[in-house]
Amino acid sequence: MANARALDKRRKSVRNIRKITRTMELIATARFKKAMDRATAATSYTKRITEVVASLAKSGTEVQHPLLEERTATDNAALIVLTSNRGLCGGYNGNIVRETMKHFDRLSETYDNTKLIVSGKRGITNLEFRGYSADESYTQFEDEPLFEEVKEIADSLLDEFIAGRLDRLDIAYTQFISSSKQVAVVETLLPLGSVGGADEESDDSGVDADFEFFPSAESILEEVVPMSFRINLFKCFLDAAVSEQIARMVAMKSATENADDMIRNLSMTYNRARQSQITGEIMEIIGGVEALKS
Amino acid sequence: MSLNCIVVTPAETAVETEASSITLPLFDGNKGVMSDHAPMIGRLGNGELSLLGTEGPSRFYIEGGFVQVLDNTVSILTNRVIEVSDLDAESLQQELKDALAMPGNNDEDLDLRERAVETARSQLRVATKS
Numbered sequence: 001m002a003n004a005r006a007l008d009k010r011r012k013s014v015r016n017i018r019k020i021t022r023t024m025e026l027i028a029t030a031r032f033k034k035a036m037d038r039a040t041a042a043t044s045y046t047k048r049i050t051e052v053v054a055s056l057a058k059s060g061t062e063v064q065h066p067l068l069e070e071r072t073a074t075d076n077a078a079l080i081v082l083t084s085n086r087g088l089c090g091g092y093n094g095n096i097v098r099e100t101m102k103h104f105d106r107l108s109e110t111y112d113n114t115k116l117i118v119s120g121k122r123g124i125t126n127l128e129f130r131g132y133s134a135d136e137s138y139t140q141f142e143d144e145p146l147f148e149e150v151k152e153i154a155d156s157l158l159d160e161f162i163a164g165r166l167d168r169l170d171i172a173y174t175q176f177i178s179s180s181k182q183v184a185v186v187e188t189l190l191p192l193g194s195v196g197g198a199d200e201e202s203d204d205s206g207v208d209a210d211f212e213f214f215p216s217a218e219s220i221l222e223e224v225v226p227m228s229f230r231i232n233l234f235k236c237f238l239d240a241a242v243s244e245q246i247a248r249m250v251a252m253k254s255a256t257e258n259a260d261d262m263i264r265n266l267s268m269t270y271n272r273a274r275q276s277q278i279t280g281e282i283m284e285i286i287g288g289v290e291a292l293k294s
Numbered sequence: 295m296s297l298n299c300i301v302v303t304p305a306e307t308a309v310e311t312e313a314s315s316i317t318l319p320l321f322d323g324n325k326g327v328m329s330d331h332a333p334m335i336g337r338l339g340n341g342e343l344s345l346l347g348t349e350g351p352s353r354f355y356i357e358g359g360f361v362q363v364l365d366n367t368v369s370i371l372t373n374r375v376i377e378v379s380d381l382d383a384e385s386l387q388q389e390l391k392d393a394l395a396m397p398g399n400n401d402e403d404l405d406l407r408e409r410a411v412e413t414a415r416s417q418l419r420v421a422t423k424s
Contacts, residue, residue: 214325
């Protein structure tokens with residue numbers, strides 16, 4: 001039987017770890033709620049921009065823009081990867097890294113030059129360890145990505161795309177589907193397949209009025225298309241932030257439960273060890289008394 | 295008093311209020327909107343958005359985007375919203391100076407400089423108007 005004192009020490013350290021994981025779980029829960037609110041706020045913007053595009057399409061404007069055209073050239077591609085700066089969030093980063101490697105290899109086959117843009121310390125080190133070094137990296141995005149910061153990145157990528165130095169832009173991130181389901185996915189951001197769901201003709205939510213356009217439908221389109229790219233990218237960052245908090249919450253919850261189990265088992269073993277130690281001591285005393293009697 | 299005005303940025307819904315009249319900074323000049331305005335979509339520039347609401351007038355600086363007017367609802371989608379009282383003319387003067395001092399050696403730098411100057415100038419214009 002193990003030493004009772006050593007068992008007690010071990011139980012104490014497990015208790016301390018449990019305290020930490022429990023706190024991290026609570027923090028992640030609070031952050032998740034905040035991130036979720038931000039994601040919902042962004043949705044109201046996307047919804048409205050979709051409305052604008054839908055009314056543009058209905059007015060008979062031909063939706064044409066350099067960002068929407070499919071490129072035949074296969075010179076340059078770029079892949080953005082969104083990971084977290086901190087660990088202890090279960091399979092969150094691992095899943096993205098796995099998707100990234102698969103997709104990066106596929107891109108490299110068709111495109112002569114593939115650039116890897118990684119956000120998040122975990123992704124940078126993890127990918128480098130596997131032999132994929134990032135051409136550009138960002139570490140400033142925490143659980144509250146700012147639109148201004150995302151816009152800067154988006155604008156520089158837009159300039160490259162329009163200038164023809166970039167033919168395709170993909171993004172690997174964790175998509176937030178519901179609070180119980182998040183999936184690591186790879187999506188194509190440029191060229192834009194459609195502007196904010198312009199193909200969805202089904203939502204006739206009262207947008208059948210004859211709009212007047214100032215200064216002209218073309219001019220508005222010129223602005224809407226890049227804007228919808230920026231908002232798409234921003235949405236990815238927000239999704240990733242929400243998913244990270246959920247992943248951490250779940251990981252820390254199971255860590256806490258695991259610690260509970262361990263404490264229970266250790267307590268049981270400790271009590272048994274203590275009991276047998278006492279029994280042993282009593283036996284010794286009785287043995288001593290018996291020896292004196294005779 | 296029947297216009298519903300909603301100002302949203304990508305990060306948040308900044309303003310949601312009732313107003314009797316709204317003045318918008320369109321791409322090429324200001325435009326006023328009152329109740330029962332015809333459906334309209336406009337491209338916004340940088341400038342001042344003023345609302346005449348129930349609690350008196352309020353003024354904001356907005357930066358680009360779009361406006362949609364439909365059924366007495368004015369939805370304004372913009373990149374940035376700042377309340378005019380939060381703009382500080384002195385620091386904006388400095389910003390403008392800094393923007394003018396930016397390098398302009400190639401097309402990209404020139405473009406950046408122009409954008410910064412334009413932003414600082416339009417903010418300053420709104421800030422000093424009152």
